Amino acid sequence: MLYKIILISLILFSSVCTKAEEKYTDYSIIGGIKGGISFHNSSFLALPNTTTCCGYDNIYFDKALGLSTSIYLGLEKDYDFWNGSKFAVTLDVNRATGNYDKQAKIGNWIENDDIKDIVSKQILEPAIINLSIVPNFSFYLFDKEKYPLMFNLGVGAGVILSSEYKMHEELISPEEAYFENGLKVRNQQEGAIEKTANPIFYLVGGVKYELFNVNNLMFSPTLSFNYGLTNLVQDISWKQHSLNLGVNVAYRLEKHIPVVEPPIVPDLPKLNIPKQVVTLKLETIVYDDKNTEITNNSNIVIPINVTETIEQEVTLPILFFKKQSAEIVQGYDVNFIEQMKYDEKIVVEIGLAVDETDKITEERKTKIKEFLHKNSIKTEKIEFSVTKSSEKHRHTDIEEEKSFAKFYTNKDDKEYNFAQVNQKTIEKENCIVPQTIQVKSEIETNGQPYNLSANYKINDMEFSSADENFTIVLDENTLDWKNSIPNKNSLDVYVVVNDVAGNERKENLSFSIVPQTKSAIKYVNSNSQKSFTEEYIIGFFDFDKSEFSSIAIDTNIINEHLQNGKKLEIIAYTDDIGTEDYNASLALRRALAGKKLFKNNENIIISTDKNLYSNSNSIYSRFQNRVAIIRVLK
Structure with a gap:
């Protein structure tokens, strides 16, 4: 039985092999x-x-x-x-x-x-x-x-x-x-x-x-x-x-291709063919959009949009004390400390509830000095002011906010401000505006056949063409400028023509590629919880107030968007104290105050949000919720 199976398999394979004599690539040796x-x-x-x-x-x-x-x-x-x-x-x-x-x-x-x-x-x-x-x-x-x-x-x-x-x-x-x-x-x-x-x-x-x-x-x-x-x-x-x-x-297995010997052809008698003259002229190199000739050894200007992304973070430099004590119970992660090392003067406002004494004031001043000295801040540039509440608030949460220390700094001799804006560059990207170059060759051979080869080199990248007229595209694929721009950039074009008589002519052209940069800044708000980034904090309000207690935004950023015809939206928030209807009315007044900062520009719309801007359950988060933001609409 075994021998029959072996015989049948061999017969099957021999028949397959017979049909595939000229197509060996269907077969594989396996193991x-x-x-x-x-x-x-x-x-x-x-x-x-x-x-x-x-x-x-x-x-x-x-x-x-x-x-x-x-x-x-x-x-x-x-x-x-x-x-x-x-x-x-x-x-x-x-x-x-x-x-x-x-x-x-x-x-x-x-x-x-x-x-x-x-x-x-x-x-x-x-x-x-x-x-x-x-x-x-x-x-x-x-x-x-x-x-x-x-x-x-x-x-x-x-x-x-x-x-x-x-x-x-x-x-x-x-x-x-x-x-x-x-x-x-x-x-x-x-x-x-x-x-x-x-x-x-x-x-x-x-x-x-x-x-x-x-x-x-x-x-x-x-x-x-x-x-x-x-x-x-x-x-x-x-x-x-x-x-x-x-x-x-x-x-x-590879396909077997039989080698066919070429027929033997007797040598032809040598003829005295006079050499023909070949002239080669590289007619012009032009920009498609301007149709301007670029002469040899001149510059090709490539526009580049350089976008710098800057992340902004708004912080409220404030600490809260335990009632009738100098013990710090809550405070923001003090990113503002590093900046205050460079400020010439710091004003610290000490807040007292109605039933807190002057003794508590001195204890809190001492605590603040120890706190700043520990963070390498010179205490001699600190000035203190005291704000004491005149009456006890009916809301217990608001009463907790009265025992505080606010830090005001003076930057560039401007008015002292409570909200601090820190910013840093997180990304810098180069975007090339593509340029198309046309290369045309005018060839004279006195009617004789010829062969042409053309090559061009962009920096270290080489390309070739078999046509008399061809196109060169200078873009992000041929110029690796996304992260940095090399000091020297060049385009070299080589054209060679040969005729049947053995004459050869060459044409070499060289150009310098010069970047022309246009800078733009894109700001990112790290406080935003949204998926988009064009959103900024305008400023903050005191409890139950619709006038800004501090301004956090650089108005020049918004004015530039308005001059470019962009649409913007101001959204105001409140904390969770009070009824929903009253807070909606208060948020609307805060949004109007924000629009007033920009001279009630008609390209700005206002709205309110009944949700909280910050969902954290802390005294500091209540300060964050009393805020107005402005958003750039796409």
């Missing part, structure tokens, strides 16, 4: 290695011509696990049907091991009045090697361009080359017992397994994923299962299966 787990399903008492005794006469070897390894080599043919399929025949060498054990009571252990069972186990370790021929068929499960996963199905037929076993009996319990030989092991046997069944047959199924291709070598990880159809030994029930992982390598 691989696999390894995994071997499963043994059986039902036998003992191997042929081996002995068993002492309680094992009726106990069968039924199941075992072991290791499986395999190597294979074969030939594979590609087909176009079924979304692409393959037929292959491989020669496989498989090795499988197993580890059987069965236990039995073989006697009694009597010690004094204690009777124990004597238990041993019989261990069988077979190792079998077979040689098989495996015709198999593979096809793609999905679109092979997106998911090159193939399913494989085949049948194996082979002969057992080697079959060996080791077997012994091992005493398990009791621990103090030994066999009559004074050891824990007896009945040791090993040798060849007799009466092996030949031929053997098994089914093969699995998948492989074509991972990558390098120089006609395709590497594919594989997962396969071999299901044994026939017994391994005559007259006993014993089948072996295996589950394997592996890697498959396929080498596609």
Whole structure:
């Protein structure tokens, strides 16, 4: 039977090869290695011509696990049907091991009045090697361009080359017992397994994923299962299966192209052909938009928009004290401290509730000096002012706000301001305005045929053209200026013409590429919780007030947007103290106050938001919620 399968496979391959004599690229030599787990399903008492005794006469070897390894080599043919399929025949060498054990009571252990069972186990370790021929068929499960996963199905037929076993009996319990030989092991046997069944047959199924291709070598990880159809030994029930992982390598054979010798042509008599004169003129290089000639060794100006993104952060430099104490209980993460090191003068306003004494004032001043000295601020440039509440507020939350310390700084000799604006550059980007250059060549050859080659070089990047007239584009793809601009940039053009008489003319042109920058600033508000960035804090308000207590915005930024015709929106907020209707009215008045800063410009709309600007539950967050912001609309 095995020989028939081998014969049929060879006939099939010979017929395929006959049809593909001129298309060898459909064939691949394949090979691989696999390894995994071997499963043994059986039902036998003992191997042929081996002995068993002492309680094992009726106990069968039924199941075992072991290791499986395999190597294979074969030939594979590609087909176009079924979304692409393959037929292959491989020669496989498989090795499988197993580890059987069965236990039995073989006697009694009597010690004094204690009777124990004597238990041993019989261990069988077979190792079998077979040689098989495996015709198999593979096809793609999905679109092979997106998911090159193939399913494989085949049948194996082979002969057992080697079959060996080791077997012994091992005493398990009791621990103090030994066999009559004074050891824990007896009945040791090993040798060849007799009466092996030949031929053997098994089914093969699995998948492989074509991972990558390098120089006609395709590497594919594989997962396969071999299901044994026939017994391994005559007259006993014993089948072996295996589950394997592996890697498959396929080498596609190259197409054979016969070498055709050119016919021998006698030499033609030499003719005295006078050399023809070739003249080459590079007529002009122009900008498409201006149609202006660029002369040799001149400059090509490239406009660049340089956008600097600046992040702004608004902080409220304020600390809160515990009632009737100088203990600081809440305060903003004082990012303003570093800036105050450079201010010539700092005014600290100490707030007192109506029932707090002057003694508390002095204690708080001392605490503030210690706080600033600890942060390397010179205390001699500090001035204090005191604000004492005249009455107790009906809202407990507002009463907590009266025990504070506000820090005012003077910048550039302007009015002292409470809100601090810190900014830093977080990104700088160059955007090239593309320029298109036309190169035209005027050629005179006195009517003779000619060959032309043109090359050009932009800095270190080289390009070529076979046309007399061609286009050069200077943009972000050919000029790597996104992050920085090199000190020297150039464009070199080379044109060479040859005629049939061997005359040659060359034209070389060189230009300097000069960037012309236009700067722009884009501001980012780090306080914004929105997805867009063109949003700024105008300023802050005291509780229940619609006049700004401090201004945080640089009005020049907004005025520039207005001059460019941009639409803007002012949104005002309140804290969560008070009714919804009253807070809506207060927010509207605050928004109108913000619009008034910009002379009620008609391009500014106003609105309110019943939600909180800051959702944090703290005294400081209530200050943040009494705010008006302005947003640049797209």
